[in-house]
Amino acid sequence: MTDVVPYGALAAIAAMSFATLxxxxxxxxxxxxxxxxxxxxxxxxxxxGSVVAALVVPVMVKEGLPATLAMIAVGALxxxxxxxxxxxxxxxAIAAGLRALx
Amino acid sequence: MTxxxxxxxxxxxxxxxxxxxxxxxxxxxxxALPGVVVFAAAFGALAAQKGLTLFETVLMSAxxxxxxxxxxxMEIWSPAMTGSLIFAIALSTLVVNLRMVLxxxxxxxxxGGAPAWxxxxxxxxxxxxxxxxSTRYRKEGGADVGYLFGSGLVIWxxxxxxxxxxxxxxxxxxxxxxxxxxxIVPLYFxxxxxxxxxxxxxxxxxxxxxxxxxxxxxxxxxxxxxIVGALTGAVxxxxxxxx
Numbered sequence: 001m002t003d004v005v006p007y008g009a010l011a012a013i014a015a016m017s018f019a020t021l022x023x024x025x026x027x028x029x030x031x032x033x034x035x036x037x038x039x040x041x042x043x044x045x046x047x048x049g050s051v052v053a054a055l056v057v058p059v060m061v062k063e064g065l066p067a068t069l070a071m072i073a074v075g076a077l078x079x080x081x082x083x084x085x086x087x088x089x090x091x092x093a094i095a096a097g098l099r100a101l102x
Numbered sequence: 103m104t105x106x107x108x109x110x111x112x113x114x115x116x117x118x119x120x121x122x123x124x125x126x127x128x129x130x131x132x133x134a135l136p137g138v139v140v141f142a143a144a145f146g147a148l149a150a151q152k153g154l155t156l157f158e159t160v161l162m163s164a165x166x167x168x169x170x171x172x173x174x175x176m177e178i179w180s181p182a183m184t185g186s187l188i189f190a191i192a193l194s195t196l197v198v199n200l201r202m203v204l205x206x207x208x209x210x211x212x213x214g215g216a217p218a219w220x221x222x223x224x225x226x227x228x229x230x231x232x233x234x235x236s237t238r239y240r241k242e243g244g245a246d247v248g249y250l251f252g253s254g255l256v257i258w259x260x261x262x263x264x265x266x267x268x269x270x271x272x273x274x275x276x277x278x279x280x281x282x283x284x285x286i287v288p289l290y291f292x293x294x295x296x297x298x299x300x301x302x303x304x305x306x307x308x309x310x311x312x313x314x315x316x317x318x319x320x321x322x323x324x325x326x327x328x329i330v331g332a333l334t335g336a337v338x339x340x341x342x343x344x345x
Contacts (some may be wrong), residue, residue, distance in 0.1 A: 009158050010181020015192035016175060017165040023199040024225045027206025028214070039340045044204040047332060048170075049304055050311035051198050052291040054331025057172065057312030058319040059288045067285055074289045076295035082135060086109020087296075091289040095282035 066098035112211035115245035119220050120294025123246030127236070127253035134231050138257055141266045144286045145172055146268020153181040156269050163265040167258055168229065171198040173287045178325040190325060197329050200336075204235045212240050213247050220247045227254030304339060 005011055058069045074091035077083070108116035112228035142163065149159040166172055175191050206225050213221050224247055239249050295308075315331025322330075 003184060004182045005185055005188065008188065009154065009181070010161075012175070012179075012183055012188045012191045013158065013162045013165065015188055016162065016171065016195040018168050019192045019196040020168050020199050020202075021226065023196065023202040024206055024228055025222070026203050027208070028210060028221060028225060030203070030207060042203065042342070043336040043340030044201055046304055046307035047197075047336045048201050049295055049308040050335020050339065051170065051174070051328070051332040052295050053308040053312035053335060054315035054328050055177070056288040056291055057316050057331075058327055059285070061316050061319070063285070067288075070282065070285060070289060071292050074292045075296040078293045081311065084290075084293050085140070087267070087293045088286070088289055090139075091292075092282040092285065095285050095289075096280065099280065 066095050066102065069098060070095035110212055110215055114162030114212065114240060114243055117213055117216040117220070117247045118245050118247050119216065119250065120246055123248030124252035124255070126246070127232070127249035127251065128256040130235050131232060131256050132159050134257070135232060135260050138260050141169055141267030141290065142261045142264035143271070144290070145169065146265035146270075147272025147283065148173065148176050148287065149228070149265070150241050150269045152176050152179045154179070154269070159269040160262060163262045166195070167261060168195070170291070171195045174198050174328060177328065194325070194329050197332055208237065212245070213250065216247045220251070224251040224254060227251065227258050229254060229257055232257055248311070302343045303340065306342060307335045307339035310338040
């Protein structure tokens with residue numbers, strides 16, 4: 001499993017495509033068989049936010065104050081103005097600015 | 103005539119299909135397209151930094167077509183692709199996209215009775231944005247499966263070329279960290295998540311996900327922290343009852 005696979009990038013893309021198709025179509029295939037219990041439904045509902053948290057929090061810890069302040073700014077601006085462009089632009093400007101100062 | 107209209111299992115009218123429905127679905131997504139273009143270009147730029155060729159970047163966008171999982175795969179990606187890395191990439195893609203099981207299942211009462219040639223293309227092109235729009239359309243009594251297909255197709259048509267543009271410009275950028283470009287992904291995710299923060303039960307699940315991810319990040323080498331953190335959050339969210 002440690003050898004480099006020829007055409008590995010294409011193999012990885014194919015594997016990702018297969019995994020994604022499985023999730024898109026399984027709701028259609030499943031419905032006759034398994035029913036979604038309230039617990040499974042709650043787990044699937046908590047999943048997108050959990051993916052985001054699992055991605056973002058380690059980056060905060062690893063990249064330190066500039067990244068953390070940029071993230072807090074984006075969160076606050078989104079709650080305040082609900083404007084993705086404004087929030088992202090300010091967040092990136094804060095990160096770049098603080099990194100230039102440090 | 104109207105009293106004899108066939109009804110689907112959710113009590114709303116049985117599925118139909120028309121070109122007008124495809125157009126209506128495409129039209130409703132127009133306000134979302136600038137966001138799609140920016141997000142796709144950011145992915146393309148990141149893919150270029152990670153060593154993907156233009157062909158590989160466009161191919162991934164065309165056949166995976168699930169933005170968040172594409173970004174997550176870039177966190178793990180390496181030009182020296184081993185069997186275990188391919189497995190990890192496929193697994194993280196599966197975990198990140200598991201929410202689409204719920205999304206496609208929720209459409210079943212509406213589209214389940216439609217012919218396969220309408221169901222499969224519509225589900226293959228389904229993303230978060232057009233699922234929300236189509237769910238709203240169905241609640242308002244809509245029955246045209248073309249609406250689901252058209253709203254998905256228009257996003258795909260903008261998503262794929264925009265990643266190509268991002269890849270070309272991203273490969274010209276020599277020091278992405280200096281301009282904060284390496285933070286686009288986490289910042290974008292925060293922007294998506296922040297407006298929904300008030301729900302207490304989910305915030306607890308997300309906090310568990312974040313804390314677990316940090317712990318795994320430092321204790322376990324590699325990229326397992328995303329998968330372990332996300333699954334922990336999902337389990338906590340499932341164990342906590344409805345508030």
